[in-house]
Amino acid sequence: MKIVELENDIEVNDCSEDNSDDNVVTVPTQKGGMRRKHHRPWTINEVVKLVEGVARYGAGRWSEIKRLAFSSCPYRTSVDLKDKWRNLLKASFVQLPAEKGILNSRKQASVPIPAAILSRVRELADMQGQIPPVLSACKSSGHSSSDRNVHEARSGFL
DNA sequence: GTTAGGG
DNA sequence: CCCTAAC
Numbered sequence: 001m002k003i004v005e006l007e008n009d010i011e012v013n014d015c016s017e018d019n020s021d022d023n024v025v026t027v028p029t030q031k032g033g034m035r036r037k038h039h040r041p042w043t044i045n046e047v048v049k050l051v052e053g054v055a056r057y058g059a060g061r062w063s064e065i066k067r068l069a070f071s072s073c074p075y076r077t078s079v080d081l082k083d084k085w086r087n088l089l090k091a092s093f094v095q096l097p098a099e100k101g102i103l104n105s106r107k108q109a110s111v112p113i114p115a116a117i118l119s120r121v122r123e124l125a126d127m128q129g130q131i132p133p134v135l136s137a138c139k140s141s142g143h144s145s146s147d148r149n150v151h152e153a154r155s156g157f158l
Numbered sequence: 159g160t161t162a163g164g165g
Numbered sequence: 166c167c168c169t170a171a172c
Contacts, residue, residue, distance in 0.1 A: 038166065063160060078160050083166075086163095 042084055050084055051120050059128040089125055092118040
């Protein structure tokens with residue numbers, strides 16, 4: 001038997017794993033302007049760093065996160081970080097309560113954001129107060145068990 | 159330049 | 166991702 005374990009390196013690089021090639025396609029719009037379309041698919045590593053940065057400094061401090069976690073990334077400005085964070089929030093609110101019996105065709109396309117990351121995002125959003133008042137009201141009166149997430153792996157920030 | 163919101 | 170507005 002051959003024990004050939006595939007070292008699925010999930011982007012072991014930091015953020016410089018991105019190709020140095022600039023994927024910029026200039027498409028002229030009808031309104032009067034050249035729209036520069038970049039194509040920079042956020043990888044898991046990027047998402048993790050973003051979440052870690054928010055967990056360390058807080059949501060809204062994209063400038064600091066960009067200076068520390070994304071210091072080697074000339075692109076990815078404050079706008080990009082905020083955009084990704086919003087996208088993560090949406091995914092963490094619709095993919096967390098599911099993940100049980102959805103259509104799983106054996107394999108996803110290169111893993112679209114693991115639930116592990118989404119769990120961190122949801123907890124962070126709860127801390128930073130980015131949870132919408134909706135969806136949280138799914139409790140039926142009569143549950144004295146204060147079941148809190150067990151993700152409290154923080155030494156104690158804030 | 160950054161944050162925040164919308165397309 | 167890109168653009169706009171306000172700070």
